[in-house]
Amino acid sequence: MSAAPFRVLPHLDDENRFFWTSGADGQLRFLRCGDCSEYVHPPAPECPACAGRRLSPEVVSGRGEVFSYTINHQQWDGSPEPYVIALVEIDEQIGLRLTTNLADIDIDRVGVGLRLKVCFEQQGDVFLPMFTGDDR
Numbered sequence: 544m545s546a547a548p549f550r551v552l553p554h555l556d557d558e559n560r561f562f563w564t565s566g567a568d569g570q571l572r573f574l575r576c577g578d579c580s581e582y583v584h585p586p587a588p589e590c591p592a593c594a595g596r597r598l599s600p601e602v603v604s605g606r607g608e609v610f611s612y613t614i615n616h617q618q619w620d621g622s623p624e625p626y627v628i629a630l631v632e633i634d635e636q637i638g639l640r641l642t643t644n645l646a647d648i649d650i651d652r653v654g655v656g657l658r659l660k661v662c663f664e665q666q667g668d669v670f671l672p673m674f675t676g677d678d679r
């Protein structure tokens with residue numbers, strides 16, 4: 544088990560609270576438009592695709608793949624070992640991406656297209672969505 548690198552915790556507000564607490568039940572959620580079915584991230588009051596305002600959180604599979612990534616070797620933030628910062632594209636929608644860390648993964652395996660599944664690290668009220676290898 545590798546410890547998660549230091550993260551500044553998000554400030555929760557009425558718009559984003561569902562996202563940062565979604566992992567309490569192990570599920571990843573994004574806002575989805577009730578009019579055109581577009582997933583919207585980061586959370587916003589209005590759908591960027593159709594300007595609809597009927598947005599509500601919906602569970603997604605939690606699976607996706609590495610869209611791009613960088614490996615941090617600097618110990619500037621006190622993290623003990625190199626870690627991966629990845630842009631993860633979620634399976635449900637092209638362009639639905641999260642910038643996050645990869646956890647419990649062999650850095651040598653990381654590359655664009657690597658299959659991932661979500662995992663969460665709880666810090667107080669917040670469940671940080673992170674990703675690890677999907678070996679199914």
Ligand SMILES: [Zn+2]
Nearest residue numbers: 576579590593
């Ligand atoms: Zn829409």
